Amino acid sequence: MSDTPAPPIVEPAFDAVSAPGDLSQVPDFSHEEEIDAYRRMLLIRRFEEKAGQLYGMGDIGGYCHLYIGQEAVVVGLRMAARDGDQTITAYRDHGHMLSCGACPREVMAELAGRSGGVSKGKGGSMHMFSAAGRFFGGHGIVGASVPLGAGLAFANRYRGDGGVCWCFLGDGAASQGQVFETFALARSLSLPMVFVIENNSAEAAMEPGDAPVRPTDLAGRGAPFGIPGERVDGMDVGAVRAAGRRAALVARSGAGPVVLEMLTCRYRGHSMADPARYASRGNGPDRRTRSDPIEQVAARILASAAASGDELKAIDREVRAVVADAAESARQSPEPDARELTTDVVA
Amino acid sequence: MTEAEPITMPTPILMPALSPDQQEGKLARWLVRAGDRVRAGDVIAEIEADRSTMEIEATDDGTLVEILVPAGTLNVRASTPIALLNGVAVRVDGTGPETAGADADPVETGAAVPLAVGDEPASDGAFDHITLREALRDAMAEEMRRDAGVFLIGEQVGEGGGAHKAGQGLIEEFGAGRVLDTPIATQGFAGLAIGAAMAGLRPVVEFMSWSFASQAVDQIVNSAAKTRYRSGGEMSVPVVFRGPDGASSRAAAQHSQCFAAWYAHVPGLKVVAPSTPADAKGLLKAAIRDPDPVLVLESEALYAATGPVPRGEDVLVEIGRARIARPGRDVTIVGYGRAVTTALAAAELLAAEGIDAEVIDLRTLRPLDMATVVYSVERTNRIVTVEEAWPVCSIGSEVCARVAIEAFDHLDAPPAKVAGADVPMPYAANLERLALPDAAAVTAAVKAVLDV
Ligand SMILES: Cc1ncc(C[n+]2csc(CCOP(=O)(O)OP(=O)(O)O)c2C)c(N)n1
Ligand SMILES: [Mg+2]
Numbered sequence: 001m002s003d004t005p006a007p008p009i010v011e012p013a014f015d016a017v018s019a020p021g022d023l024s025q026v027p028d029f030s031h032e033e034e035i036d037a038y039r040r041m042l043l044i045r046r047f048e049e050k051a052g053q054l055y056g057m058g059d060i061g062g063y064c065h066l067y068i069g070q071e072a073v074v075v076g077l078r079m080a081a082r083d084g085d086q087t088i089t090a091y092r093d094h095g096h097m098l099s100c101g102a103c104p105r106e107v108m109a110e111l112a113g114r115s116g117g118v119s120k121g122k123g124g125s126m127h128m129f130s131a132a133g134r135f136f137g138g139h140g141i142v143g144a145s146v147p148l149g150a151g152l153a154f155a156n157r158y159r160g161d162g163g164v165c166w167c168f169l170g171d172g173a174a175s176q177g178q179v180f181e182t183f184a185l186a187r188s189l190s191l192p193m194v195f196v197i198e199n200n201s202a203e204a205a206m207e208p209g210d211a212p213v214r215p216t217d218l219a220g221r222g223a224p225f226g227i228p229g230e231r232v233d234g235m236d237v238g239a240v241r242a243a244g245r246r247a248a249l250v251a252r253s254g255a256g257p258v259v260l261e262m263l264t265c266r267y268r269g270h271s272m273a274d275p276a277r278y279a280s281r282g283n284g285p286d287r288r289t290r291s292d293p294i295e296q297v298a299a300r301i302l303a304s305a306a307a308s309g310d311e312l313k314a315i316d317r318e319v320r321a322v323v324a325d326a327a328e329s330a331r332q333s334p335e336p337d338a339r340e341l342t343t344d345v346v347a
Numbered sequence: 348m349t350e351a352e353p354i355t356m357p358t359p360i361l362m363p364a365l366s367p368d369q370q371e372g373k374l375a376r377w378l379v380r381a382g383d384r385v386r387a388g389d390v391i392a393e394i395e396a397d398r399s400t401m402e403i404e405a406t407d408d409g410t411l412v413e414i415l416v417p418a419g420t421l422n423v424r425a426s427t428p429i430a431l432l433n434g435v436a437v438r439v440d441g442t443g444p445e446t447a448g449a450d451a452d453p454v455e456t457g458a459a460v461p462l463a464v465g466d467e468p469a470s471d472g473a474f475d476h477i478t479l480r481e482a483l484r485d486a487m488a489e490e491m492r493r494d495a496g497v498f499l500i501g502e503q504v505g506e507g508g509g510a511h512k513a514g515q516g517l518i519e520e521f522g523a524g525r526v527l528d529t530p531i532a533t534q535g536f537a538g539l540a541i542g543a544a545m546a547g548l549r550p551v552v553e554f555m556s557w558s559f560a561s562q563a564v565d566q567i568v569n570s571a572a573k574t575r576y577r578s579g580g581e582m583s584v585p586v587v588f589r590g591p592d593g594a595s596s597r598a599a600a601q602h603s604q605c606f607a608a609w610y611a612h613v614p615g616l617k618v619v620a621p622s623t624p625a626d627a628k629g630l631l632k633a634a635i636r637d638p639d640p641v642l643v644l645e646s647e648a649l650y651a652a653t654g655p656v657p658r659g660e661d662v663l664v665e666i667g668r669a670r671i672a673r674p675g676r677d678v679t680i681v682g683y684g685r686a687v688t689t690a691l692a693a694a695e696l697l698a699a700e701g702i703d704a705e706v707i708d709l710r711t712l713r714p715l716d717m718a719t720v721v722y723s724v725e726r727t728n729r730i731v732t733v734e735e736a737w738p739v740c741s742i743g744s745e746v747c748a749r750v751a752i753e754a755f756d757h758l759d760a761p762p763a764k765v766a767g768a769d770v771p772m773p774y775a776a777n778l779e780r781l782a783l784p785d786a787a788a789v790t791a792a793v794k795a796v797l798d799v
Contacts, residue, residue: 061596061597061776062596062597062598062599062602062774063597063598063599063602113597113774113775113776113778114775115775119774121773121774121775121778122600122773122774122775122778123599123600123774124597124599124774124775125774126599126601126602127599127600127601127774139601140558140599140600140601140602141558141559141561141562141601142531142533142559143531143533143562144562172530172531173531175530175531175532175535176531176532176533176562177532177533177534177535178562335775335776335777335778336773336775336777336778338777338778338781340773340775340778341768341770341773341778341781341782342768342769342770345769345770345771
């Protein structure tokens with residue numbers, strides 16, 4: 001514990017656990033922001049589709065967890081974040097990398113295990129980092145990244161730099177003991193962090209009715225520790241950004257951590273290696289019928305005439321070109337030099 | 348709960364292929380009879396094919412328990428079990444490894460259950476040709492039928508049948524009360540199983556990977572391993588932890604690594620690492636019946652490997668016994684898990700160059716069967732260890748050190764170690780290949796110790 005006394009717990013201006021009923025927030029997006037969100041989500045979607053294809057062609061191997069369907073979560077929260085905020089997540093990290101500004105070429109080359117990859121091809125899909133984007137990984141062990149997020153937040157508080165750590169974890173990860181330990185630490189140290197629980201209801205072999213094991217009230221997971229939480233429609237990028245702004249306000253004010261439960265939907269299998277695993281039987285019917293995060297925004301853009309259909313198509317073409325270039329450049333990138341085997345172990 | 352006397356499992360002797368393109372031959376002549384004692388390398392039978400005659404050697408020391416294919420049988424396919432050999436646990440005229448082991452290290456071989464010569468295995472002589480994952484399933488199913496206290500717990504072990512399907516069908520037979528799916532609460536369910544074992548149950552914990560079990564190291568090391576000792580023998584922890592360990596293709600730094608040395612370091616634990624379906628079944632069954640915590644390190648790459656597995660509820664593989672996987676005279680190659688496959692492949696390459704390598708499959712990493720290793724080195728005078736793990740403080744390091752300490756006078760060359768690269772597992776395909784030992788690395792090490 002630091003010498004600085006922890007600030008008193010300030011009750012946030014919103015319900016600790018808001019009912020799923022108020023999911024449909026009217027997005028407070030400007031037209032430009034709406035189009036920006038569309039472009040950012042589309043980049044992740046097209047990138048992941050391409051990664052899936054490259055996997056099928058054998059250019060990518062091992063584990064490769066796609067983020068398709070969940071794009072609104074990371075994009076909305078990045079739009080709520082400030083420069084200097086940190087991001088950390090588990091292994092489903094391609095979208096987070098891209099949202100934090102990593103170069104698509106370098107991310108794709110990493111997936112392909114090439115020397116042009118962000119980790120020089122040595123890390124692969126699950127192990128990517130961007131110091132410039134303040135993205136701290138990319139972690140393969142479920143739950144283990146969460147205390148690291150507390151450490152990132154602690155550094156912000158220690159330095160008093162006003163930064164917030166956006167600490168992403170899955171609904172499955174939310175049962176790991178380390179998560180609860182981190183809740184206790186984050187509360188007692190009043191850490192400036194937001195626990196973002198991406199609830200794609202994909203936890204192993206859990207039936208919808210299995211209340212004791214299928215985590216239902218994840219927004220309330222921090223409540224016994226005095227951490228407020230909110231359940232958010234994670235398919236609506238506007239609702240995500242709005243919730244992110246509220247949470248950041250609390251965390252940045254020194255009032256301590258906040259939990260955001262993002263109700264979202266993973267369209268593809270758990271990973272390219274084991275698509276059938278954690279089949280998304282747990283996805284509630286309400287969400288399965290919910291509209292796609294990208295389609296939702298496109299519909300709003302067209303309805304408000306913020307852009308025309310042709311303009312959206314042009315954005316799609318641009319994004320596809322970026323992704324095609326990333327794939328091509330990844331394929332052209334040579335394998336790492338054999339000498340790289342033994343570098344970077346220690347300084 | 349019933350405690351049956353463990354019985355050492357007989358090793359099948361397999362029909363060899365006469366050449367890569369000749370997969371069948373005639374079993375011409377038996378040179379031994381059932382009941383005969385044989386030593387590894389003894390010629391026991393002759394087989395004939397169009398162009399050649401070949402001698403079959405005993406793969407192990409022991410007693411020839413049964414001849415499965417009579418002399419004169421035509422068109423015997425390669426890999427068919429032709430005879431059963433009762434393995435190294437049999438005392439052979441007081442010169443076998445067991446006696447040496449008992450003298451050399453009473454602590455480590457204390458777990459051994461001696462078998463009298465002539466003890467019949469419980470196997471009815473029949474074999475299942477199954478995969479290693481099926482062998483694990485059969486082991487669990489048989490033990491669950493035998494002992495109502497045995498249960499399986501882990502992520503997705505129920506309907507999913509386990510991350511590698513080793514528990515396929517168990518929930519259908521035993522129900523959700525004995526095949527329990529857990530949330531991802533790794534340290535929690537490891538600890539729960541230890542508590543249940545202290546209360547007298549026999550939990551089998553499946554980790555999706557030993558890489559994830561590192562979340563539960565404290566429970567395994569501080570709770571499971573030390574309870575017998577710190578309770579002065581009052582309390583025991585008969586728990587089994589099992590799951591895939593070692594290299595996992597392209598799974599990279601956090602999912603592809605070997606934990607053998609980590610756990611073999613800990614007094615109070617037993618650690619086994621099967622390389623064949625027969626050993627997987629026999630060792631897992633022995634682990635479940637064992638009164639202490641036993642860790643089963645399975646090689647992900649071997650789950651689909653098939654082989655003959657003797658039937659019989661009480662066919663166990665004794666914990667603490669190595670196996671001579673291939674007899675030879677010129678050099679001893681010692682491995683465990685998938686490295687045994689690499690060692691055997693290397694032995695084939697070496698054979699083509701006239702070098703006759705003996706391959707020892709350790710099977711148990713704690714307690715180490717140094718008696719069998721030393722017994723081999725006494726004959727070959729040279730040793731090379733092979734493993735996928737990191738080289739520092741590895742099982743290979745331990746074996747080499749023990750050989751230097753216990754058999755120095757028998758060595759004609761310094762022990763040699765072949766191991767994985769001393770780096771986290773890289774993702775890139777070319778670097779990953781460089782990080783893992785292959786047969787060429789083993790043959791190079793063998794030639795170095797032979798100075799050829
Ligand atoms: C400690 C640990 N246990 C098990 C695993 C295997 N595993 C990989 S992903 C996963 C499911 C995690 O689900 P969740 O946290 O909801 O993330 P999602 O895949 O839905 O993004 C499991 C069990 C692991 N990587 N680490
Ligand atoms: Mg999930």
